[in-house]
Amino acid sequence: MKSPGPIGFIRGLLRIISAKPQAPRSLQDNALLNVILRRRSVRSFASRDIPDDVFSAILEAGRVAPSTVNLQSWSFATFSAESWRAKFGHPIPFKARRAIIVLADTHRDRLALGTDAFPHSPLMEYTLAVMNASLAAMAMSIAAEALGVSSVMLSETGRSGMLDMAWLAEQLRLPSGVFALTTIVFGYAHGVYPPMPPRLPMETVSFDGAQGYREPAPGVMQSWLEQMIAGYKASHLTSSFEAQLRIYQNKIEQAEADLHRMIFGDS
Amino acid sequence: MKSPGPIGFIRGLLRIISAKPQAPRSLQDNALLNVILRRRSVRSFASRDIPDDVFSAILEAGRVAPSTVNLQSWSFATFSAESWRAKFGHPIPFKARRAIIVLADTHRDRLALGTDAFPHSPLMEYTLAVMNASLAAMAMSIAAEALGVSSVMLSETGRSGMLDMAWLAEQLRLPSGVFALTTIVFGYAHGVYPPMPPRLPMETVSFDGAQGYREPAPGVMQSWLEQMIAGYKASHLTSSFEAQLRIYQNKIEQAEADLHRMIFGDS
Numbered sequence: 001m002k003s004p005g006p007i008g009f010i011r012g013l014l015r016i017i018s019a020k021p022q023a024p025r026s027l028q029d030n031a032l033l034n035v036i037l038r039r040r041s042v043r044s045f046a047s048r049d050i051p052d053d054v055f056s057a058i059l060e061a062g063r064v065a066p067s068t069v070n071l072q073s074w075s076f077a078t079f080s081a082e083s084w085r086a087k088f089g090h091p092i093p094f095k096a097r098r099a100i101i102v103l104a105d106t107h108r109d110r111l112a113l114g115t116d117a118f119p120h121s122p123l124m125e126y127t128l129a130v131m132n133a134s135l136a137a138m139a140m141s142i143a144a145e146a147l148g149v150s151s152v153m154l155s156e157t158g159r160s161g162m163l164d165m166a167w168l169a170e171q172l173r174l175p176s177g178v179f180a181l182t183t184i185v186f187g188y189a190h191g192v193y194p195p196m197p198p199r200l201p202m203e204t205v206s207f208d209g210a211q212g213y214r215e216p217a218p219g220v221m222q223s224w225l226e227q228m229i230a231g232y233k234a235s236h237l238t239s240s241f242e243a244q245l246r247i248y249q250n251k252i253e254q255a256e257a258d259l260h261r262m263i264f265g266d267s
Numbered sequence: 268m269k270s271p272g273p274i275g276f277i278r279g280l281l282r283i284i285s286a287k288p289q290a291p292r293s294l295q296d297n298a299l300l301n302v303i304l305r306r307r308s309v310r311s312f313a314s315r316d317i318p319d320d321v322f323s324a325i326l327e328a329g330r331v332a333p334s335t336v337n338l339q340s341w342s343f344a345t346f347s348a349e350s351w352r353a354k355f356g357h358p359i360p361f362k363a364r365r366a367i368i369v370l371a372d373t374h375r376d377r378l379a380l381g382t383d384a385f386p387h388s389p390l391m392e393y394t395l396a397v398m399n400a401s402l403a404a405m406a407m408s409i410a411a412e413a414l415g416v417s418s419v420m421l422s423e424t425g426r427s428g429m430l431d432m433a434w435l436a437e438q439l440r441l442p443s444g445v446f447a448l449t450t451i452v453f454g455y456a457h458g459v460y461p462p463m464p465p466r467l468p469m470e471t472v473s474f475d476g477a478q479g480y481r482e483p484a485p486g487v488m489q490s491w492l493e494q495m496i497a498g499y500k501a502s503h504l505t506s507s508f509e510a511q512l513r514i515y516q517n518k519i520e521q522a523e524a525d526l527h528r529m530i531f532g533d534s
Binding site: 021022023024025026027030031032033035036037039041053054056057059060061062063064065066068069070072074075076077078079083084086087099101108111112113117118119120121122123124127128130131132134135136137138139141142143146147152153155161162163172173174175178181182196197198199200202204205206207208209210212213215216221222224225228244245248249252253255256259260263 | 288290303326330331339354384390430463465466489516530
């Protein structure tokens with residue numbers, strides 16, 4: 001990973017500030033589209049509580065999300081600010097008011113269909129559950145946004161996601177076949193929304209399927225990296241993109257071993 | 268798997284017809300929430316084309332979806348009705364007008380960060396990419412719904428999803444580290460929306476995180492199974508839930524071996 005020089009830093013910062021999701025002009029008045037495109041991962045919350053009916057509606061969006069063969073291979077562990085603190089001994093990260101730990105759940109399907117419903121296929125069952133649980137997670141996050149509630153999906157902060165799967169399985173007393181993916185924390189945003197972290201250009205992340213996979217144009221990934229590094233430096237006074245990556249690098253080996261054991265049942 | 272008798276069948280059918288997503292009364296006028304809760308997987312499309320600007324806006328919702336450390340580990344293979352037919356020799360399933368094959372992409376991150384950015388951790392990198400690509404998939408599906416466009420995420424029909432990962436990797440000439448998860452097919456719904464396939468009760472899919480995982484109440488999974496079987500029989504004249512499961516059972520062993528090879532690079 002090459003770090004950018006000062007010119008790259010400034011260029012990166014300017015690109016972040018000017019970048020906006022691009023709704024076609026003809027559709028700029030569509031309220032829900034705007035909610036989806038303007039959603040941000042928010043990390044600063046007001047002290048105002050989320051009413052029960054609003055939180056229920058967010059969960060309902062997860063409950064009715066689509067899933068492979070309607071198997072609904074997800075579970076949601078819900079928390080208030082108080083119950084999170086009672087459980088984990090510290091506040092919900094970013095002082096959010098509610099939290100949902102989203103679990104990929106293959107256990108419940110096996111109760112319904114029988115443990116021998118499928119030939120031994122741990123990776124496929126795991127993949128299916130991770131995909132479905134993630135669909136539900138996104139539906140809940142967008143539903144929250146539609147209700148004026150901001151959120152962020154955590155992967156690491158406060159041992160909240162897949163890097164601490166084994167620890168979370170213990171904490172939540174999960175049966176085998178249930179995997180903690182991410183914690184979504186919810187609250188009312190404190191202050192204005194931050195600019196969008198640098199997204200890759202549409203022509204980098206999509207391609208004409210009839211033509212086959214397209215590699216990124218030269219320089220695109222380096223430019224994105226410059227923006228990531230500049231954006232982190234500007235918004236996290238005490239951290240950096242490299243430091244954030246190092247947290248992952250340090251935790252991922254243990255997480256890999258744990259996950260291997262959890263999927264394949266070896267030790 | 269125990270099949271229900273005729274009373275179970277009728278009971279299942281009545282439950283499906285009466286089940287509706289439950290927005291709290293106080294929020295029933297929220298248009299955006301209603302779009303999310305009333306979304307259905309649609310399998311019957313009108314011949315009307317989706318305008319380019321509408322399809323672009325759907326893709327944009329995927330491009331700006333959130334992801335772990337903003338890594339955007341997804342790619343979208345896009346198709347029109349014509350390019351799908353040219354590529355695969357048959358129409359998009361259900362005569363949809365556009366299709367997006369959603370790919371979990373670990374390849375591009377490695378270009379940016381270097382192949383040795385992380386200690387060897389194929390399962391974690393795979394999980395992260397599957398989760399992120401699924402978040403993008405759900406965002407695109409909800410964005411479509413917001414624009415009046417219906418969709419369904421396919422896992423099997425027409426070799427469109429994770430059960431045919433290896434075949435799709437060949438078809439799309441995917442580099443190693445890129446995995447086809449699902450194909451979303453889009454179009455304008457033909458006729459009225461079908462009732463919601465039977466969702467599990469909220470108290471079955473969620474639990475108080477401070478209390479720990481909760482097993483389903485007795486009978487809940489059997490009741491759900493009755494509804495699934497009845498619903499399939501009522502809506503698929505030539506198929507059944509058991510037949511659909513058998514398709515998965517037959518394909519999953521090969522898919523498991525392929526996926527193992529694709530993740531771990533063995534043969």
